[in-house]
Amino acid sequence: MGRRIYNFNPGPAALPLPVLQKIQEEMLDFKGTGMSILEISHRSKAFEEVLDDAIARIKRLLKLDNRYHVLFVQGGASLQFIMVPMNLAVPGRKVAYVDTGTWSSNAIKEARILGREVAVIASSQDREYCYIPRGIYVPSDTAYLHVTSNNTIRGTQFHAFPQTGTVPLVSDMSSDIFSRVFDPEPFGLFYAGAQKNAGPAGVTIVVVREDMLERVPKDLSTMLKYTTYVEKKSMFNTPPCFAIYVVQLVARWLEETIGGIARMESINRRKADLLYDYLDGQDFYRGTADRDSRSLMNVTFLLPNAELEQRFLKELQTSDLGGLKGHRSVGGFRASLYNALPVEAVEVLVGFMREFVRRNG
């Protein structure tokens, strides 16, 4: 099958090998149709089954009751930064955001471009976004509170979501959806670009609660209204069929091979513990996130100086470990431990890091 590396990419990221093998196997003839999944009509029975199964599995995995609609939208989380305030703002009320780094900041920026009155009610900008703000209070007349559940660039994550009372919570969960159990109840809407934990780039999973749809302005452009996707089951126009098919295969793998989100979470905790325990037990590498805010998905760390970082990077390039370079905006290193990354990969990484210290520490 060719060489396969340990893929620590931050997104697009590793997919489960059985999912890739299934795609490969079905590429020329999808379920006896005599056509590729890339060539079948989105109105065909074969594709409708894919779509329905993907929705059903996502609802089971996340324990969503019938108030929640699962939608597939194009444009990535960045388009949701626009659609959320377009659809869910309420005239005369502020929209509130917590700023925990690049993606939150971008979401805030887009709400402001649309002329919404934005309250940034908490921020960790004062210490380079290395922590998640605590004790967040949101006034009850706020239209919604938006948070980024996991911050891929800074390696921080909400371990408990803010208490918002009657104010609906909205979250960008692009980098931790399906990684841990959470209660959907406080959420009016959450969304995730699929390319980290749920599938390939090219589709965004949006989960919206029925009561939020009353807020959608009637005069919005068709493709920018959540109601269009609800009414047409994400098929007002041709959806990104292949990406949805891969999401379905990933959801099936989560249910049938892993055994659900709770099991996935315990594997993810094992991976994160392996790496954080190693980081905490030495003083060569330095984790950049505060301990109480550390992400289970993205572990960010630095080396003692730039020269050693260069050497580390160079040695990585000839190893079987890929995707560990930190985001271009912050430097350093980042190990993304998404669902599809096996425990073994983290063991190999820790071994590599140990060996590097032995020779350079």
Place this chain on the structure above:
Amino acid sequence: MGRRIYNFNPGPAALPLPVLQKIQEEMLDFKGTGMSILEISHRSKAFEEVLDDAIARIKRLLKLDNRYHVLFVQGGASLQFIMVPMNLAVPGRKVAYVDTGTWSSNAIKEARILGREVAVIASSQDREYCYIPRGIYVPSDTAYLHVTSNNTIRGTQFHAFPQTGTVPLVSDMSSDIFSRVFDPEPFGLFYAGAQKNAGPAGVTIVVVREDMLERVPKDLSTMLKYTTYVEKKSMFNTPPCFAIYVVQLVARWLEETIGGIARMESINRRKADLLYDYLDGQDFYRGTADRDSRSLMNVTFLLPNAELEQRFLKELQTSDLGGLKGHRSVGGFRASLYNALPVEAVEVLVGFMREFVRRNG
């Protein structure tokens, strides 16, 4: 490789078999990266090469000079119905449209939702959109003239574009891009959802001329501005990497296997002639489009009555011919003869139609 049928689907549609085989071959290890194309970073050298090669090939195939930018956008043609008037309307001037059926009508609807002043300067609605209006005159103070170059549902196509003088022409070319030679000069912008002639569902090719960018309002949402895609080479956020990769493979097939658009056009004319010549030489089946407006891409026809149509449909279902049912809004039959459909498929279809007449005519 499993059974493969003759795929007359209207979109998503047939892809060249060598393209599908290449995808299959590279699925687990893309060019020695040890990762799937679905798992590599959009910022990686491997993906940048895909993107650059796709753009270069599209520019060569369409003979676009350096004033034209090739962009990859998500959301399908339906999002372009919104982005075109958002970006290219000019305050105080009307935007003009030709209405040749469902997709034109949808484009007009979205321009109106945005509050633009729309002039529908020609329409073929009077005869169920079975023809392309002629003698179109557009006032010189119009912001742009929008046409749908090929109408998949009604089987009509512009064989010559309207003369617009200094008014930039804008066209939805979703169903005939890459199918025939045309002069890009009068176009300020054209776009095509890839899933008919250029790749899979999930990416839209947008070609925009440099001077159009001056019109883009500064205060537009980032993901809805053409300037964002130009400045960031379609990578402001994660693009639909896999769909772009397939577009690259299709463009390569067009250049290297077919030998360019002129060669492709002559093959497409051969296919269309085969089917239209047969239709014109008998009186059982009846083509629905006026002769001078017939599409090279989508051939629409009816049978003498509903009972025979049912029988025809039933026999198709046990044949090796797929995707021939007409659009749900108009009924009848439609043979989509996109680039990837081989001449042989049309020969088999004509044989099937002849044989059906012999038994039922």
